[in-house]
Amino acid sequence: xxxxxxxxxxxxxxxxxxxxxxxxxxxLKEQAVSANRTFCDTKGQxxxxxxxxxxxxxxxxxxxxxxxxxxxxxxxEQELASCASLRYALEALPVPLQAExxxxxxxxxxxxxxxxxxxxxxxxxxxALPDGRKVNIPAMMPxxxxxxxxxxxxxxxxxxxxxxxxLVIRLNATMPYTSQFSLLDPANGGKSFLYNKNIPxxxxxxxxxxxxxxxxxxxxxRIRQTFLDQTTQRLHDVDETIRSNxxxxxxxxxxxxxxxxxxxxxxLASIANNATDTGKYVILHLDNEQNYPNGTSLDMFKSRxxxxxxxxxxxxLSTTNDSETNxxxxxTDDVITRFFxxxxxxxxxxxxxxxxxxxxxxxxxxxxxxxxxxxxxxxGGSGSKMNDLEIWFGESKDGRSSSHGxxxxxxxxxxxxxxxAFIMGLAxxxxxxxxxxxxxxxxxxxxFQSYSDLxxxxxxxxxxxxxxxxxxxxxxxQEMERRNELFQRLGVTxxxxxxxxxxxxxxLPRIMLIVDEYQVLFEDDxxxxxxxxxYKLAAQARSAGIHMFVGSQRFxxxxxxxxxxxxxxxxxRVGMKMTSADVTSLQEFGHNGKRLLRACKEPGQAVxxxxxxxxxxxxxxxxxxxxxxxxxxxxxxxxxxxxxxKALDCLHKxxxxxxxxxxxxxxNPQLAxxxxxxxxxxxxxxxxxxxxxxxxxxxxxxxxxxxxxxxVFWLGQELNIHGHANVILRRRPHEHILITGESNEARLGxxxxxxxxxxxxxxxxxxxxxxYERSIKGSPWHGAMSCSVPQQSAVTVLEKAREFEEKITExxxxxxxxxxxxxxxxxELPSIFIFCNDFQRATELQxxxxxxxxxxxxxxxxxxxxxxxxxxxxxxxLVIASDSVRALQKVFNRHDIDNVRHKVALQMSEDDSxxxxxxxxxxxxxxxxxxxxxxxxxxxTQNRPNxxxxxxxxxxxxxxxxxxxxxxxxxxxx
Numbered sequence: 001x002x003x004x005x006x007x008x009x010x011x012x013x014x015x016x017x018x019x020x021x022x023x024x025x026x027x028l029k030e031q032a033v034s035a036n037r038t039f040c041d042t043k044g045q046x047x048x049x050x051x052x053x054x055x056x057x058x059x060x061x062x063x064x065x066x067x068x069x070x071x072x073x074x075x076x077e078q079e080l081a082s083c084a085s086l087r088y089a090l091e092a093l094p095v096p097l098q099a100e101x102x103x104x105x106x107x108x109x110x111x112x113x114x115x116x117x118x119x120x121x122x123x124x125x126x127x128a129l130p131d132g133r134k135v136n137i138p139a140m141m142p143x144x145x146x147x148x149x150x151x152x153x154x155x156x157x158x159x160x161x162x163x164x165x166x167l168v169i170r171l172n173a174t175m176p177y178t179s180q181f182s183l184l185d186p187a188n189g190g191k192s193f194l195y196n197k198n199i200p201x202x203x204x205x206x207x208x209x210x211x212x213x214x215x216x217x218x219x220x221x222r223i224r225q226t227f228l229d230q231t232t233q234r235l236h237d238v239d240e241t242i243r244s245n246x247x248x249x250x251x252x253x254x255x256x257x258x259x260x261x262x263x264x265x266x267x268l269a270s271i272a273n274n275a276t277d278t279g280k281y282v283i284l285h286l287d288n289e290q291n292y293p294n295g296t297s298l299d300m301f302k303s304r305x306x307x308x309x310x311x312x313x314x315x316x317l318s319t320t321n322d323s324e325t326n327x328x329x330x331x332t333d334d335v336i337t338r339f340f341x342x343x344x345x346x347x348x349x350x351x352x353x354x355x356x357x358x359x360x361x362x363x364x365x366x367x368x369x370x371x372x373x374x375x376x377x378x379x380g381g382s383g384s385k386m387n388d389l390e391i392w393f394g395e396s397k398d399g400r401s402s403s404h405g406x407x408x409x410x411x412x413x414x415x416x417x418x419x420x421a422f423i424m425g426l427a428x429x430x431x432x433x434x435x436x437x438x439x440x441x442x443x444x445x446x447x448f449q450s451y452s453d454l455x456x457x458x459x460x461x462x463x464x465x466x467x468x469x470x471x472x473x474x475x476x477x478q479e480m481e482r483r484n485e486l487f488q489r490l491g492v493t494x495x496x497x498x499x500x501x502x503x504x505x506x507x508l509p510r511i512m513l514i515v516d517e518y519q520v521l522f523e524d525d526x527x528x529x530x531x532x533x534x535y536k537l538a539a540q541a542r543s544a545g546i547h548m549f550v551g552s553q554r555f556x557x558x559x560x561x562x563x564x565x566x567x568x569x570x571x572x573r574v575g576m577k578m579t580s581a582d583v584t585s586l587q588e589f590g591h592n593g594k595r596l597l598r599a600c601k602e603p604g605q606a607v608x609x610x611x612x613x614x615x616x617x618x619x620x621x622x623x624x625x626x627x628x629x630x631x632x633x634x635x636x637x638x639x640x641x642x643x644x645x646k647a648l649d650c651l652h653k654x655x656x657x658x659x660x661x662x663x664x665x666x667x668n669p670q671l672a673x674x675x676x677x678x679x680x681x682x683x684x685x686x687x688x689x690x691x692x693x694x695x696x697x698x699x700x701x702x703x704x705x706x707x708x709x710x711x712v713f714w715l716g717q718e719l720n721i722h723g724h725a726n727v728i729l730r731r732r733p734h735e736h737i738l739i740t741g742e743s744n745e746a747r748l749g750x751x752x753x754x755x756x757x758x759x760x761x762x763x764x765x766x767x768x769x770x771x772y773e774r775s776i777k778g779s780p781w782h783g784a785m786s787c788s789v790p791q792q793s794a795v796t797v798l799e800k801a802r803e804f805e806e807k808i809t810e811x812x813x814x815x816x817x818x819x820x821x822x823x824x825x826x827x828e829l830p831s832i833f834i835f836c837n838d839f840q841r842a843t844e845l846q847x848x849x850x851x852x853x854x855x856x857x858x859x860x861x862x863x864x865x866x867x868x869x870x871x872x873x874x875x876x877x878l879v880i881a882s883d884s885v886r887a888l889q890k891v892f893n894r895h896d897i898d899n900v901r902h903k904v905a906l907q908m909s910e911d912d913s914x915x916x917x918x919x920x921x922x923x924x925x926x927x928x929x930x931x932x933x934x935x936x937x938x939x940x941t942q943n944r945p946n947x948x949x950x951x952x953x954x955x956x957x958x959x960x961x962x963x964x965x966x967x968x969x970x971x972x973x974x
Contacts, residue, residue, distance in 0.1 A: 010750055010895070011811050012655050014831070015967060016443040016564075019275035024499070024543065024749070026774040043511070051760065052452070064740060068446060070233075080113060087133075087135055088216065089647040090137065090183050092247055093108055094113045094115060094261075095113065095173065095330050096113065096115055096117075096121075096170065097115070097122065097138055097174075099124030099137065099138045099139075100124060100329055101135065101166065101169060101170065101173075101329065101331065101335065102329060102330075102335050103332065106335070106339045106341075106342045108340055108344060109342055110347055111173070111176040111177075111342070111343060112349070114176065114178065115173075115174045116142050116144060117144055117170075117174045117238060118142070118144045118145040118236075119139075119140040119141060119142050119143055119145065120140065120164075120170055120171065121139065121140060121143045121166070121170060122140070122163075122170075122307065123137075123138075123243070123329065124139055124329075125134040136219075141307065142305070143281075143386050144236055144248070144281075146305065146520070147276040147277070147303055148210060148276075148281075148303050149166075149272035149282045149283075149301045149302075149305070150282070150283045150284070150304075150305050150306035150307055150957070151279075151284045151286060151287065151298075151301075151305065151306045151307065152164055152284065152306075152307045153285075153306065155285035159330070160285055161254070161285060161308060162331060164192075164252060164285045165253065165336065166329065166331055167307075167523060167533075168181065168183075168250075168252065168281065169336065169339055171250060172199065172339075172343060173339070174263070175248060175347035176343060176346060176348070177200075177201075177247075177642060178243075178247050179201065179248050179250060179914065180201040180202060180249045180250070181196075181199050181202045181203070181249070181250050181252065182202070182205065182212065182249060182251045183196050183202070183252050183254070184205060184209060184253045184254065185255065186209055186264075187254070187255040187258030187259030187287075188254070188255060188259075190205070192285075193252075195291045195336055195337075195340055198340035198341075198343075198344065199340070200343060200344065201247055202358065203215070203249070209259075209260065210261075210263050210264050210267060211303045213251075213267035213268060214267065216249065216251060216267075216275075216280060217267060217270060217271060217275070218595060218675040219249075219278075219280075220271065220274070220278040222596055222599055223246065224277065224278050225592075225596075225620075226382055226596065226620040226621070227242070227243065227246070228277065228278070233246065233277060234276075234277045235277065235278055237767055239381075239386065240351060241352065241353040241386070241622070242353060242381050242382065242621065242622050243352055243358070245601070245602035245604075245605060245622075245703070247279070248280075248281070249301075250283060251271060251280065251281070251282045251283065252280050252283045252285065253268060253282065253283070253284050253285065254285045255285060255290070256268075256285060256286055256287060256290075257287070257290055257291075257292050257293070257296070257622070258287045258290040260293075261293060262293040262296050264479060265292070265293065265300065265341060266300070267302050268282055268284075268301075268419030269300035269302075269454065272287075272301050282301070284301070286298075289646045294766075319572075326393070331952030333530060339750075340753075342462045342472050352617045352624075353380055353381060353622050353623070353624045353625060353651075353707065354625065354862060355424065355624040355625060357386045357624065358378050358379070358387045358421070358425070359378060359379060359387070359424070359425045359428050359429070359624070360428065361378070361428060361634055361637070363637070363641060364523050365428075366428050366429070366638070366641065367428075367430060367431035369429040371394075371430050371434040371435055371545075372499040372500070373394050373496050374392055374393065374395060374396060375391035375394055375397050375426060375430065375435065375510055375547065376390060376391075376394075376429075376513065377425030377426045377429055377604075378624075379390060379421040379422050379425060379608075379624060380421065380606065380621050380622050380623040380624045381621050381622060381624075382619055382620060386619070386738075387610060388619070389619060389621035389623070390608070391405060391549070391572060391574065391608065392572070392610065393405065393510075393512070393549075393572070394496075394510070394542075394547070394614070399890070401542070402610050403538070403541070403542040403547065403569045403570070403571055403572070404537070404541075404542070404548045404550075404569055404570050404571065405547075405548070405549040405550075405570065405572035405573070405574065406549070406567075406570045406588070407550070407551035407574045407575075407576070408551070408552065408554055408555040408573075408575060408576070408578060408582070409551065409574075409575070410576075410577055410578050410582070411553065412603060413577035413578070413600070414576060414577070414602075414604040414605070415516070415551055415576065416447050417604050417623045417625055417626075418576070418601065418604075418606060419447060419516065419551070420447075420626045420631055420686055421623050421624045421626060422514075422549070422633060423451065423454075423514065424634060425440075426512065427560070427638055428638070429635075430456075430510075431642075431645075432455045432456045432509065432642055433941075434509055434510065435509050435510055435511075435512060436456060436457075436510070436511045436512070437454070437460075437474075437511075437512050437513075437514065437925075438458055438459045438468055438476060438511060438513045439451055439457060439459065439460045439461065439514050440459075440461045440464050440472055440513070440514070440516065441461060441462045441463065441516050441517075442464050442469060442516055442519070442520035443463070443464075443517045443520060444463050446463065446576040447516060448462065449462055450628070450632055451635065451636060452653075453635050453636065453639050453654070454638060454639070454654070455638055455639055456638075458654060458655065459654065459655045459657065459721050460654050460655070461656075461657040461659065462656075462657065462658050462660075463658060463659035463660040463661075464520060464657070464659045465659045465719065465928075466520050466521065466522075466524045466525060467719045467947070468657060468659055468719045469515070469520045469521050469530070470521055470525070470529055470533060471718075471720030472513075472721055473513070473515075473521065473530070473533045473534065473537065473718070473891040474533055475695070475721045475722065476511065476537060476541070476546055476548075477533055477537060478695070479511065479544070479546065479695070480536070480537065480540060480541050480544040480546050482486050483495070483508065483544040483545065483546075484540070484543065484802075486498075486505060487544075488544075490504060490505070491973065493543070494542075494543040494544070495508070495510065495545030495699055508548070510545045510546070511546040511547070512547055512549065513537070513549070513550075514550070515548065515549075515550040515551070516552075517548035517551070519551055519552050519558060519559070519560070520724060521557075521559075521560075522558065522559035522560050523559065525559060528561045530559075530560075531560055531561035532562075533563050535565060535566055535831050538569040538570065539569055540566075544568075549572075553578075553582075554578075554582055555567075555586065555588045557966075568612075570588075571610060571612045572608070573609045573612070573613060574606055574607070574609075575589060575596075575597045575600065575607045575609075575861060576600055576601045576605060576606045576607075577595070577602070577603070577605065578597060580598070582615070587613075589607075589614050589615075589618075590613055590614065590615035591615060592615040592618055593607060593609055593613065593615060593618045599620070602833075604622050605622055605623075605647075606621070606622070606623050607619070608621075609778070611772040617957075619845075625779065655668065655669060655719070655722075658932075660931055660932050661932060662716075662746075662933060662950070662951065662952035663716055663949055663950075663951060663952075663961065664948055665714065665753050666757075666962060666965055668714055668717075668724050669697060669724075670698070670699065670714070671714060671724075671760075672695075672696060673689070675969045675970065677973075679973055681971070683706045686704070686706070687706065690702060690712075693894075694723060695721075697722075699726070701713060701728060706947075707827055708730040709827070709831050710728055710729070710730045710734065710877060711728070711729050711757075711758070711761035711762065712726050712727070712757070712761065713727045713728075713729070713753070713757050714753065714757065714937060714951075715727060715728045715750045715753065715935075715948070715950055715951060716750065716948045716949050716950035716951050717948060717949050718787075718946065718947070718948045718950065719949070724946075725935075725948035725950075727902045727904075727937070729871055729877050731826075731827075731872065731874070732855040732872060732901075733870075733872060733873055733901075734869075734872055734899045734900055734940070735872035735877060735901055735903065736868060736879070736900050737877075737878070737879045737880070737899050737900075737902045737903075737904065737905045738888065738904065738916075739879070739904045739906075739907065740878070740883070740884065740888065740904070740905055740908065740916060741883070741904075741905055741906020741907055741935070742883060742884075742906055742907050742908060742909050743906045743907065743933050743950075744781060744883070744953075744956070746906050746935065746950045746951075746952055747837075747838075747883070747906065748781050748785075748879070748881070749950055749951035749952040749953040750904065750950050750951055751785065751837050751879065751881045752784050752785055752787070752788040753788070754835075754879055755769070755771065755785060755788040755789065755835055755879075756788040756789075756790070756966055756967075758793075758795070758833060759970060760970060761788045762773075762793055762831065764792065764793055767831045767833070768794045768831075768832045768833070769793075769794065769796070769833040769834075769835065770795075770796050770798065770804075770807050770833070770835070771789070771797040771798065772784075772804045772835065772837065772842065773785045773798065773799050773836070773838075773843055774837055774841040776838075776841075777799075777836050780956065780973075781954060782954055783957060785797060785835070785837055786900075787960045787963050788959075790967045791967075794830075800843070801844045801856070804842075804860075808834075808860050808864055808867075809863060811863075811867065811871075811876060812866065815866070815867060815871055815874055815876055816875070818874040818875070818876075819870075819874065820965070826875065830875070831875040831877065832871075832876045833876075833877050833879060834876070834877070834879070835879045835880075835882050836878070836879070836880045836881065838881065838883075839880050839881060839882040839888070839891075840882050840883050840887035843857065844860070845858060845861045845864065846861075846863070846890040847890060847891065857891065861891050865892060865896055868892065868896055868899075868900070869896065869899070883914050884908065884912060885897075885908065885915050886912070893898055894915075897916070898940075899940075901939060901940040901941060902937070902938070902940070903916060903917060903937070904935055904937050904938075905922035905925075905935065905938070906922070906934075906950070907922065907923070907925045907933075908923060908933070909920050910923040916935050917936065917938050917945065918943070919945065921945055922936050932949050933950060933952065934947065934948070935947075935948055935950045936948075
């Protein structure tokens with residue numbers, strides 16, 4: 001005879017072996033008594049529970065289990081009015097919480113709802129209402145709110161694998177975009193989960209199950225290190241904007257333990273026991289007929305929840321409440337197919353961390369930072385915090401240094417998110433007196449285009465060519481040398497020491513160079529200039545308060561020399577989504593860093609290491625997102641704040657360089673500096689401006705003597721920051737300009753710009769000009785030269801050959817008169833300029849056959865040649881534009897052409913290039929395509945070609961508007 005205790009002990013041992021939870025008779029009686037007491041004590045409190053459910057079901061789904069439990073209490077007749085509310089509430093439940101999956105129209109479901117399944121629906125309970133009708137109330141099972149391993153075993157007639165399918169479908173419906181599945185079925189080769197390929201987010205299952213489980217364990221460790229801390233101990237507690245693309249993973253092991261070796265079982269148990277805090281949950285589908293490998297058992301899974309066995313309690317209690325519980329819903333292949341077809345069409349709502357959650361954009365909070373020792377800005381968040389993912393440069397309080405940084409990210413990884421968050425984060429924290437940006441968009445990039453209005457931006461270069469990129473970096477190396485010379489002269493060692501000394505020669509800002517697609521520095525660079533410049537900055541710039549942050553799809557770049565030395569000073573490394581092969585080959589991160597990088601699969605996920613790759617210095621997180629409109633508004637907010645600043649001397653205007661577009665005269669900062677004068681600059685002011693270094697806004701021309709009546713004509717933008725291609729005409733021999741080449745728009749752009757600048761250089765009484773306009777009447781170019789003449793100026797525009805011949809005769813007579821005067825007398829006379837546009841069409845000037853068949857110049861041409869030969873010394877200058885060298889040779893001989901000091905060449909034939917410049921460079925100006933149009937300027941006395949992009953004529957209306965703008969700026973001078 002066995003006692004009740006002995007029988008219960010035997011049953012408990014047997015149920016434990018089968019993965020079931022045994023509930024003793026005493027425990028059942030206790031639960032029944034407790035339920036009855038609860039019914040008597042709380043019945044009155046739940047008279048309005050139906051109405052509450054109706055109001056809360058949609059928005060507070062997590063409260064559903066509590067409501068459903070209380071609704072099982074038998075209700076009296078007086079509650080009939082609430083029956084309709086209950087039925088409405090159940091109909092309004094979110095689809096993932098509906099009691100029966102088979103009754104859902106999955107073909108029309110959009111998967112817009114994203115719920116956190118702290119409890120998951122496993123069936124339904126039928127409840128008879130007082131009005132005689134029945135409803136099905138979802139039966140809930142604790143899920144994410146626990147740390148359980150969930151066990152599903154056959155019990156009676158239950159179809160255990162169907163329960164597994166229902167749970168997988170239910171979790172996919174509840175968390176369509178934040179769940180990931182690892183479906184293991186080694187015994188059947190995956191046949192238990194034929195829908196696996198249709199699950200949107202799944203881990204690829206290899207034949208080696210242990211390798212897959214090791215990856216999951218490794219992933220759990222990464223999540224714990226990335227997101228969890230003392231205050232945030234579980235993944236579902238992490239703010240969803242930080243966690244948004246970090247998925248909860250459900251590891252489903254079918255037919256367990258069949259097909260699982262000892263190592264696989266140990267790994268599964270380790271994940272089940274230790275990884276639920278990281279969102280990894282194990283679900284075991286038991287095959288009770290299989291034996292466990294030696295040394296293993298189900299007891300290795302410490303916290304088990306047997307899904308089927310636990311229903312015994314619910315079933316027994318439900319009989320006391322006139323309700324019945326149903327778990328036997330059978331999922332058909334058609335339901336599963338329709339479910340996954342609909343899920344595959346759904347588009348997840350992208351959740352992004354807002355920039356304002358990371359950086360304060362309140363006006364009063366801005367510009368509180370001091371850059372004396374470091375620049376530091378949050379770019380996003382990790383774990384429980386939204387602003388602890390930082391990028392910094394300088395010297396930290398704990399004595400560490402971060403000289404420069406590098407970003408590696410493949411296309412679509414969210415590089416632009418990071419750049420914008422970093423730039424605007426720094427701009428909000430530091431004033432333009434503390435920080436200055438040099439921004440280079442390599443290749444065809446225009447990400448930095450909006451920053452031209454940012455008061456911190458000194459240079460913004462778009463679609464940057466290799467030569468232009470190197471010139472910007474070269475400018476910073478020169479600035480570095482200027483600063484280091486200043487520090488040495490003052491007896492300070494670095495930027496911080498200069499600030500500590502009180503900035504004796506004016507406050508210097510820290511400079512932040514940011515280069516996207518930095519490999520552009522090394523393209524077409526046989527001499528290694530780009531590598532040498534980057535090496536100099538990497539090794540020496542930090543002490544001068546200059547830092548660089550460069551990015552590309554990989555950390556290394558083709559053609560980069562001295563890479564090891566450069567990377568030795570790249571203390572800050574940032575990685576985003578990269579190809580698996582690129583991550584494996586990385587030398588810039590350690591093992592742990594690579595593991596974190598492999599998990600960066602969504603845009604905006606990043607790993608920041610500020611210890612030169614030290615594995616102890618990795619921080620993984622999510623970058624804040626700043627949309628275009630918000631960024632533009634914030635830039636304008638900062639610009640207005642700067643305009644109101646007490647130290648403002650003049651409006652800020654960044655140097656904008658466009659590698660693919662043509663420059664505009666009105667964007668020339670040297671010209672703008674002259675136009676800022678309230679009245680026409682004096683001779684002394686002109687001399688000072690000419691002598692000032694280009695990096696300070698001057699011409700850098702030491703030979704500027706007013707007695708020579710010098711005049712500067714800007715023709716375009718050099719391929720560097722401060723260089724603006726210009727020609728200075730003086731009263732010296734052969735000081736004329738020849739503009740030759742194929743582009744009519746570029747020739748006209750330079751000619752008209754030079755004509756317009758006459759009134760900039762001279763007061764009306766100090767110059768005269770004759771314009772011979774030979775553009776075809778009715779063409780888009782006709783009239784452009786006339787639009788370039790200000791009102792009340794001494795400029796004559798001629799279109800008829802006879803009128804021009806008469807004018808040349810008059811100027812030639814003036815030349816002869818000046819030959820007979822003393823030098824000081826000639827110096828008091830106005831300068832005379834003769835502009836000949838489309839010179840190739842002035843056929844009346846071309847040589848013609850003489851008496852003996854030898855070509856001879858016409859009378860007018862002879863006078864023009866004499867002016868070309870001797871006029872410049874007496875203040876008479878020629879500016880001639882022609883489409884080819886051959887057209888010039890029809891009027892002038894080779895000696896005449898060679899003697900002209902200033903030559904500008906556009907794209908031309910190789911023969912023409914050599915004939916005009918004595919080099920063939922002009923034949924290769926457009927080797928990379930038609931745009932942008934390039935030009936070469938050669939000073940005959942120096943013979944060093946200067947590459948630049950010329951001003952360009954687009955259309956007559958645009959041209960007229962630009963000219964009017966220039967003349968209006970100068971109108972106050974007269």
